[in-house]
Amino acid sequence: MSNVIARCASTIRDLVQEDRVHKSLYSDPELFEQELDKVFNNTWVWVAHESEVPDKGSYKTAMIGRHPVIVSRDRKNQIHVLQNRCRHRGATVCEGKHGKTKAFTCPYHGWGYALDGELRALPKPEEYEGILDKAEHGLEKLRHESYQGMIFATFRDDIEPLEDFLGGAKKWIDLFMKQGGGYPVKALGDHRFRFPGNWKIQLENTTDAYHFPIVHKSFISSVDEATQDVFDFLDGDGYVEDLGNGHSVMVMIPDLVDLEANLDEPIPKRFSELAQTLADEGHSDEEVRKLVRAAGGSGFNLNLFPNVACSMAFFRVLTPISVNSTEIHHVAIGGDGAPAAFNKMRLRLHEHFQGPMGFGTPDDGEAWERVQRGANAGKDGWILVNRGMSKLSQSDDGNVKGAVCSETGMRSAYKQYLKCMIAEENNHA
Structure with missing residues (x-):
């Protein structure tokens, strides 16, 4: 067995180099199966934001690799992450995307589970007398921890605490959560789609500014000149920073990193109507400025390995389906208790770029699909991730830092x- 492990490790080292990765990482089915186990089954994976299960009885279903799970809030207001699998014959006990319920009941044989996963009821219990202990047959629970309302789960009990895994990304998560405009961040709505490509293609995209003026020409043409200037950032002072553990941040608009700073700046014309509405509702000038500044989203994209991005104004979650299919889940966010006009603006801006009929994500999807098709061309080939390697510097936090159009984030993820x-090879060394 150790020889097999060594052989596999040697192969993957050949395929993942510092400045390039082999195209087979997008197209090799056997490699994909290894990734599901070695990556998704062995690290912290994002499953939900706490606002998606806001009340007692709330639930949301999610995936960890191929494993279906339920994120639930019980009657004591405690959150649980449960494997979505009946302990009898293995059927899923919940098929809804999200909602409220009093219990989870298997549709096959009627075993009933409480919101915390405990087995509470089963038909004809007398047939199990003396041979089944209900206390030992609840839905299997996963270890989970939260940071700033973001819930992560893992199959490993021996893994480091979540905050240690997030490391240098915590600072940026804190900044990202200021998008509530002074209110707690709340999920406003979501939508899902699939694209015919490997999950790592999307993982790379979040901190790739190089493609923006090319792929997103239609978006740039759809906004006013002042907004076009804001998104003309390739020659600006932005940067990409390696935050460790595969996480990275791409700062596109440095002035919008801290949404609570420089509130005395002039209100952009595109937000003047929102500002007037908020003022007419009786909000103070400071409140109006804080809300308006938060409405447009942060000036950075944060990539958290392996499956979630905090991307300017929403959560983007990826789920690997097969070697050439990936599901994307977009969660639009706003403020819990924030003025309706503020949350409405957040949704409209989300729809403008990320929505199914938007000017951004559909174009990204076309590019991702083409990368996957190209991965099937020829018997050999490499994906370059070396841009900016000769011009790296150190950030204020002591991390590796490159220009905004560098591929520093991609190298971080592949490391x-x-x-x-x-x-596994290191564990057997």
Whole structure:
């Protein structure tokens, strides 16, 4: 067995190099199966934001790799992450995307589970007398921890605490959560779609500014000149920073990193109507400015390895379906208790770029699909991730930093990816 492990590790080291990765990472089915186990089954994976299960009885279903799970809030207001699998014959006990319920009941044989996963009821219990202990047959629970309302789960009990895994990304999560405009961040709505491509293609995209003026020409043409200037950032002072553990941040608009700073700046014309509405509702000038500044989203994209991005104004979650299919879940966010006009503006801006009929994500999807098709061309080939390697510097936090159009974020992700893929070999060393 150790020889097999060593052989696999040697192969993946050949395929993942510092400045390039082999195109087979997008197209090899056997490699994909290894990723599901070595990456998704062995690290912290984002499953929900606490606002998606706001009340007692709330639930949301999610995926960890191929594993269906339920995120639920019980009657004591405690959150649980449960495997979505009946302990009798294995059927899923919940098929809804989200909602409220008093219990989870298997549709096959009627086993009933409480919101915390405990087995509470089963038909004809006398047939199990003396051979089944209900206390030992609840839905299997996963270890989970939260940071700033973001819930992560893992199959491993021996993994480091979530906050240690997030490390340098915590600072940026704190900044991202200021998008509530002084109110707690809340999920406003969501939509899902699939694209015919490998999950790592999307993982790379979040901190890739290089593509923006090319792929997103239609978006740029759809906004006013002042907004076009804001998104003309390739030659600006932005940067990409390696935050460790595969996480990275791409700062596109430095002036919008801290949404509570420089509130005396002039209100952009595109937000003047919102500002007037908020003022007419009786909000103070400071409140109006804080809300207006938060309405447009943060000036950075944060990538959290392996499956979630805090991308300017929403959560983007990826789920690997097969080697050439990935599901994307977009969660629009606003403020819990914030003025309706503020949350409405947040939704409209989300729809403008990320929505199914938007000017951004559909174009991204076309590019991702083309990358997947290209991965099937020829018997050999490499994906370059070397841009900016000769011009790296150190950030104020002591991290590796590159220009905004560098591929620093991609190298960060693949460094962690390789660490996950060879971990078993290191354990047997």
